[in-house]
Amino acid sequence: MTTQAIVIGAGIVGAACAAALAQRGAKVLVLDDGRGGATGAGMGHLVAMDDNPAELALTHYSLGLWQGLRAQLPERCAYRGCGTLWLAADEQEMALAMGKQALLAEQGVASEALGTQRLAQLEPMLRAGLAGALKVPGDAIVYAPAAAAWLLQQAAGVTLRPATVQAVQGRQVTLQGGERLAADIVVLANGFGAKALLPALALRPKKGHLLITDRYPGRVSHQLVELGYAASAHHSEGTSVAFNVQARPTGQLLVGSSRQFDTLETRVEPAVLARMLARAVAYLPALAGLNAIRAWTGFRAATPDGLPMLGEHPEQPGLWLALGHEGLGVTTAPGSAQLLCALMFGNAPLIDARPYAPGRFAEGQAA
Amino acid sequence: MIIYLDQHAVEVPGGITVAAALAYAGSSASRRSCTGQHRAPFCGMGVCQECRMQIDGQRRLACQTLCRPGMQVERSG
Numbered sequence: 001m002t003t004q005a006i007v008i009g010a011g012i013v014g015a016a017c018a019a020a021l022a023q024r025g026a027k028v029l030v031l032d033d034g035r036g037g038a039t040g041a042g043m044g045h046l047v048a049m050d051d052n053p054a055e056l057a058l059t060h061y062s063l064g065l066w067q068g069l070r071a072q073l074p075e076r077c078a079y080r081g082c083g084t085l086w087l088a089a090d091e092q093e094m095a096l097a098m099g100k101q102a103l104l105a106e107q108g109v110a111s112e113a114l115g116t117q118r119l120a121q122l123e124p125m126l127r128a129g130l131a132g133a134l135k136v137p138g139d140a141i142v143y144a145p146a147a148a149a150w151l152l153q154q155a156a157g158v159t160l161r162p163a164t165v166q167a168v169q170g171r172q173v174t175l176q177g178g179e180r181l182a183a184d185i186v187v188l189a190n191g192f193g194a195k196a197l198l199p200a201l202a203l204r205p206k207k208g209h210l211l212i213t214d215r216y217p218g219r220v221s222h223q224l225v226e227l228g229y230a231a232s233a234h235h236s237e238g239t240s241v242a243f244n245v246q247a248r249p250t251g252q253l254l255v256g257s258s259r260q261f262d263t264l265e266t267r268v269e270p271a272v273l274a275r276m277l278a279r280a281v282a283y284l285p286a287l288a289g290l291n292a293i294r295a296w297t298g299f300r301a302a303t304p305d306g307l308p309m310l311g312e313h314p315e316q317p318g319l320w321l322a323l324g325h326e327g328l329g330v331t332t333a334p335g336s337a338q339l340l341c342a343l344m345f346g347n348a349p350l351i352d353a354r355p356y357a358p359g360r361f362a363e364g365q366a367a
Numbered sequence: 368m369i370i371y372l373d374q375h376a377v378e379v380p381g382g383i384t385v386a387a388a389l390a391y392a393g394s395s396a397s398r399r400s401c402t403g404q405h406r407a408p409f410c411g412m413g414v415c416q417e418c419r420m421q422i423d424g425q426r427r428l429a430c431q432t433l434c435r436p437g438m439q440v441e442r443s444g
Contacts, residue, residue, distance in 0.1 A: 214419050214426045250401055291426045293416040 002027050006183040008165050009190030011039035012144050012330050013322050015151035016337035017187050022155035033164040037191040039144045041298020043246050045223050046140040046331045050103045051230055054307055054355035060107050061351050062335030077147045078249050084139040085222045088131040093227045097134040111136045125219050125284050144330045168197045171318035189322040192301035202361040206302045207260040209273050211295040217251030241276045243283045255280050268295045300326045307356055310340050314359035321358045370438040385429035386418050397429050
């Protein structure tokens with residue numbers, strides 16, 4: 001008999017889950033309230049992150065799956081294998097870069113250490129005198145909203161329905177207006193929106209700002225990230241900024257990044273934007289002379305340990321969680337979807353699923 | 368005064384913006400979108416960013432830039 005599935009959320013994670021379920025022959029109904037989430041607000045950087053072994057395992061696995069999709073992705077998805085340059089400001093950071101290289105190599109992720117001169121040749125817009133960089137050539141970029149839409153379109157047996165979910169209980173879904181739906185499998189993949197349906201979930205919003213410039217083709221070639229990014233990305237309190245710039249295929253520069261906790265205020269905050277841009281200009285001095293055309297904010301759904309929740313709800317059989325991807329959901333969507341489906345259908349996942357088990361947080365927090 | 372629009376000399380009155388000069392020259396198109404569609408000044412007050420152009424070698428907003436004699440204005444990009 002055909003498995004009936006409902007996926008809540010048509011962002012990149014929900015779309016990847018729906019496509020993976022359809023691949024296994026399921027009939028999938030995707031529900032989305034159209035309000036948009038982290039998929040449309042983020043950068044779309046496909047990046048191997050190594051802050052802990054589980055994060056590296058999931059990002060590396062997912063990057064391989066993105067590579068497999070690459071040939072099929074239509075041009076509107078704007079996939080580019082630009083690679084990442086992790087920038088080292090001084091010798092101390094260069095030592096961090098070498099440590100990172102060793103960690104990545106353990107998982108089979110290739111990288112190359114670049115000295116001052118080689119870095120200056122590759123990215124002449126960077127300020128002079130940086131110690132060097134670690135180049136990770138397997139990293140890439142993608143336009144995530146287009147990729148999510150494509151994942152849903154290309155899958156047979158997937159229906160997208162605009163609808164706002166009011167309540168979820170196990171395999172039962174109640175829509176606004178009272179309509180009730182049921183399925184064999186319900187997947188909650190609506191990012192921070194899941195908190196409204198399951199208030200006890202260990203999710204916190206982490207606000208970010210981004211800014212995009214007019215088109216300046218040829219100025220930057222790689223995704224440029226400061227090595228201090230990871231330290232900023234893992235702060236759990238206060239406001240932090242880190243340099244992170246992406247060259248869009250149009251020649252526009254997408255400038256990040258910032259982090260703020262426990263606010264759901266959507267407006268752009270000039271003080272935070274100013275700090276973020278000052279950081280960016282410190283690395284790319286000529287950025288100060290370019291025109292910005294837009295700035296916006298978004299919210300990452302963060303778990304206490306920074307890893308997503310992938311698995312069945314500990315107290316609600318039939319309800320599966322694909323949540324808490326924080327700033328890495330675009331990277332890890334395909335791996336998350338495959339891992340979740342393996343668990344659903346009783347196959348062994350290709351990576352250890354335990355670090356992402358939704359029940360890992362203290363009793364009463366996760367569920 | 369004379370300004371150069373896509374390398375063609377255009378006579379415009381003094382004191383007008385580049386956005387006004389586009390209309391004066393007969394086509395208010397300022398640039399093309401990523402998919403090749405024409406874009407033109409919309410808000411006229413420096414907010415919508417639709418009139419960004421190459422003006423004397425710099426990316427600038429046509430609606431926020433006054434014409435000056437000999438100015439080079441390009442619609443490309």
